[in-house]
Amino acid sequence: MKQLTIQSSQRNYPIVMEAGLRFHIKKWLNKKYSSILIITDDEIANKYLQDVAGSLGDQHIYSYIVPSGEASKSIEQYYKLQTKAIESGLDRKSLIIALGGGVIGDLGGFVAATFMRGIDYIQMPTTILAHDSSVGGKVAINHESGKNLIGCFYPPAAVLYDTETLKSLPYREVRSGYAEILKEGLISDNRLSEELLALSLNQVSSDQLENHLEAGIKVKANIVEEDEKESGVRKYLNLGHTLGHALEATLGYGKVTHGEAVANGMLFALHVSEDVKGEELPFNKLYNWMNVNKYPIVDIEEESIAKLIKSMKSDKKSVSGHIQMVLLNKVGEPTVENLDDSSVEAYIRTYIERMNKL
Amino acid sequence: MKQLTIQSSQRNYPIVMEAGLRFHIKKWLNKKYSSILIITDDEIANKYLQDVAGSLGDQHIYSYIVPSGEASKSIEQYYKLQTKAIESGLDRKSLIIALGGGVIGDLGGFVAATFMRGIDYIQMPTTILAHDSSVGGKVAINHESGKNLIGCFYPPAAVLYDTETLKSLPYREVRSGYAEILKEGLISDNRLSEELLALSLNQVSSDQLENHLEAGIKVKANIVEEDEKESGVRKYLNLGHTLGHALEATLGYGKVTHGEAVANGMLFALHVSEDVKGEELPFNKLYNWMNVNKYPIVDIEEESIAKLIKSMKSDKKSVSGHIQMVLLNKVGEPTVENLDDSSVEAYIRTYIERMNKL
Structure with a gap:
C-alpha cells in the first residue's frame, strides 16, 4: 500500500494505492454518510460495481451507470445525475463515489460539487490516465464548443486507487x-x-x-x-x-x-x-x-x-x-x-x- | 454612500450602497478585465442596462437578457449563458455582472462560478429582496424538483447596490x-x-x-x-x-x-x-x-x-x-x-x- 496526503485550501485528503482496495472502501470513509451514490460507466459497472457496493456495508447505496466515453460529460447526463441524486433522497450528508476513468471522475466530481451546493465525493480511478485527473480537484463537463469549459475546483474527500483494476486495461x-x-x-x-x-x-x-x-x-x-x-x-x-x-x-x-x-x-x-x-x-x-x-x-x-x-x-x-x-x-x-x-x-x-x- | 467589507474564505469583497452607483461602476473594478458580460432580465434591461454598460468605459462589453422570473433559473438558460460567454470570447480574466434581482444574481453567479472553473462576478441587486441573496456567495439554479438544488458557494468580487433602482419597485x-x-x-x-x-x-x-x-x-x-x-x-x-x-x-x-x-x-x-x-x-x-x-x-x-x-x-x-x-x-x-x-x-x-x- 502507498499513501500520500494532499493539502488543499478546503481540506486535506488522502490518496491511497493498493491492490484490492475496492473490497475495503468502508475503512477509508472518515465519517458516517446518510447515503451513497456510486457513479460509474457501463464497462466498469460489469467489472467492479458489485465489489465496491458490497464493500460499503449496510448503508443506503444507490448507483447510476452512464455510457462509457467522453460523450457522457454532457449537460444532459449531468442533469440526469442531479435528478438521480434528488430522487434517491441524497442530502448534504451524502457521498458520491466516482468509479471509473477521467470521464467519470470529472462528471461525478462536478455533480458532487454542485449538488445542494456541494457534497463529499471520492475518486476511484480505474485507469492509469486518471491518476492525473483524480488528484487536484478539477471537475468539469464539456460544452459542445470545447472540453471542460463548465466546471469548478472542488477537492475530493479521498482518492482510492485499486491498482488491480489497472491489470485488465486495454x-x-x-x-x-x-x-x-x-x-x-x-x-x-x-x-x-x-x-x-x-x-x-x-x-x-x-x-x-x-x-x-x-x-x-x-x-x-x-x-x-x-x-x-x-x-x-x-x-x-x-x-x-x-x-x-x-x-x-x-x-x-x-x-x-x-x-x-x-x-x-x-x-x-x-x-x-x-x-x-x-x-x-x-x-x-x-x-x-x-x-x-x-x-x-x-x-x-x-x-x-x-x-x-x-x-x-x-x-x-x-x-x-x-x-x-x-x-x-x-x-x-x-x-x-x-x-x-x-x-x-x-x-x-x-x-x-x-x-x-x- | 455606505460601505461594508465581507470576509470570505476565498476573498474579501466590498458591499457598496449609493444612489446613482450604476453610473460609476468602473471605479469599483479592482482589476483590468479582458471582457465583461452583463447578465440581466428583460424588465431591468429596459431601465438600467444602458447606464451600466455605458459606465464601464471602452472595454469589450457584452450583454445577455433572460426573461424576468424564476423560470429563468433553469438548466437550459444556464447552458445558453455558458454558450453566450464562450461565443463572446470570455476568458479566465473576464468579468460577469449580474444586474437584477435574486434570480439574476443566483443564475449569473452560478454561471460565473462554473465558467472555465470560475471567473469574477459582481452582484448589482435591483430589488430589496436581493440585499439578502447578493451577500454571502450562495449561487444556484433550480431543478424541476426544487429550488436552488444545483449550485455552489462562490463569493462575488463586489456587491454594488444602486439604491436609486429601488425607487421604482412595485x-x-x-x-x-x-x-x-x-x-x-x-x-x-x-x-x-x-x-x-x-x-x-x-x-x-x-x-x-x-x-x-x-x-x-x-x-x-x-x-x-x-x-x-x-x-x-x-x-x-x-x-x-x-x-x-x-x-x-x-x-x-x-x-x-x-x-x-x-x-x-x-x-x-x-x-x-x-x-x-x-x-x-x-x-x-x-x-x-x-x-x-x-x-x-x-x-x-x-x-x-x-x-x-x-x-x-x-x-x-x-x-x-x-x-x-x-x-x-x-x-x-x-x-x-x-x-x-x-x-x-x-x-x-x-x-x-x-x-x-x-
Whole structure:
C-alpha cells in the first residue's frame, strides 16, 4: 500500500494505492454518510460495481451507470445525475463515489460539487490516465464548443486507487495513461523522464507501474498544493495539452485517446521549445518512444491548420485571444508562453516539415 | 454612500450602497478585465442596462437578457449563458455582472462560478429582496424538483447596490424584500424587529429604507462570515424558509413572491416555536403587520398538507428524512430543530385552526 496526503485550501485528503482496495472502501470513509451514490460507466459497472457496493456495508447505496466515453460529460447526463441524486433522497450528508476513468471522475466530481451546493465525493480511478485527473480537484463537463469549459475546483474527500483494476486495461489505455506520467516527468525531473523514455509499455510490471504512478502523482500533488487554482505553476501540467486538446476536438473525441493526443502535443511543444529557447530537447527520443509504443502520430494536414488555431484560442488557458503554451527551457524546467496566431501557425508548418523528414 | 467589507474564505469583497452607483461602476473594478458580460432580465434591461454598460468605459462589453422570473433559473438558460460567454470570447480574466434581482444574481453567479472553473462576478441587486441573496456567495439554479438544488458557494468580487433602482419597485416587491429584512431582525435583534413590525411599508422614506437595508445586510454579513458553508449559524437565515419554499413550490412559483411565502413561513415558525419552546413570541404582531401591509395570508387546505410535507422533506436543509426548521427561543435567539413528519403535520393542523380563529 502507498499513501500520500494532499493539502488543499478546503481540506486535506488522502490518496491511497493498493491492490484490492475496492473490497475495503468502508475503512477509508472518515465519517458516517446518510447515503451513497456510486457513479460509474457501463464497462466498469460489469467489472467492479458489485465489489465496491458490497464493500460499503449496510448503508443506503444507490448507483447510476452512464455510457462509457467522453460523450457522457454532457449537460444532459449531468442533469440526469442531479435528478438521480434528488430522487434517491441524497442530502448534504451524502457521498458520491466516482468509479471509473477521467470521464467519470470529472462528471461525478462536478455533480458532487454542485449538488445542494456541494457534497463529499471520492475518486476511484480505474485507469492509469486518471491518476492525473483524480488528484487536484478539477471537475468539469464539456460544452459542445470545447472540453471542460463548465466546471469548478472542488477537492475530493479521498482518492482510492485499486491498482488491480489497472491489470485488465486495454493496451491503448496504458499508452494513454503513460503519456501523462511522461508529462509529469518532463516538467519536473530528468531522471524520471529518461527512465520512461527507455520503456517498452508492453513490458511494464505491476511494481513498475505502481512506482511510476506514485512518481507521477507526487509531481502532480506538489504542483496542486502550491497552486490550487491554476494561476501559476499548475499551468505547467498543461504541457502538450494546447495542441493535444485541439487535436482531440478537431479529429473528434474518441479518434485518438486523450493521452495519445497529449503525446503528439508534447512533441509539438518540444519542437516549439527548441526554437524559442534554443536548447536541444528530447524531441527525437519522444518521437522514437511514441513509435516503439505505437502511439498514433497525427499527420497534420494543411487544411486543418486554421481549425487547430481556432480551437487552441478557445482553450480555457487562452487569455485576450493569445494561445498559451507550456514550453521547456530544459527537461524539468517548464515555462508558460503566450503566442500569437501567426507564430503558432508558423510553428505548425515547420513541425509538419520536420515530421515529413523523419 | 455606505460601505461594508465581507470576509470570505476565498476573498474579501466590498458591499457598496449609493444612489446613482450604476453610473460609476468602473471605479469599483479592482482589476483590468479582458471582457465583461452583463447578465440581466428583460424588465431591468429596459431601465438600467444602458447606464451600466455605458459606465464601464471602452472595454469589450457584452450583454445577455433572460426573461424576468424564476423560470429563468433553469438548466437550459444556464447552458445558453455558458454558450453566450464562450461565443463572446470570455476568458479566465473576464468579468460577469449580474444586474437584477435574486434570480439574476443566483443564475449569473452560478454561471460565473462554473465558467472555465470560475471567473469574477459582481452582484448589482435591483430589488430589496436581493440585499439578502447578493451577500454571502450562495449561487444556484433550480431543478424541476426544487429550488436552488444545483449550485455552489462562490463569493462575488463586489456587491454594488444602486439604491436609486429601488425607487421604482412595485409595492409587491417592497413587501417581498421587507420580509427578509424582518427575518434578519427576528433572528438577531429585538429592537430592529420591533421597529419593522411597527412599519407601514407604503410610508417608508428612502433614508429609512437605506438604514433598514444596511441593518439587514449587517446581520447577514456577520452570519456568513462566521459560517460561510452553512454548517452552523448560517442556517438561522432560513427562518420561515422551510414552509416558505414549500408554499412557493406547491402553489407554483410566482403565485406568491418569495418574501410573501417567507412571511407566511415565519408566522408558522413562530407558531411552532411557541409550542416547542413554551415562550410567547410576536405571532399576533407579525400577523397584524402582514395584514396592514397586505401580505397574502396563505390559506392552507387539508388536501395540500401531504404535498407540503413532501416538499419540506426534499429541502436541502433536510437530513436523513427529517424536516429542519429554524425556531426562536425568543426574538434574537434562533435554534435549529429536526422534526419528524408527524409532528410537522400536527403543527400544520393546529396552525390552520389558530388561523381560522383570527
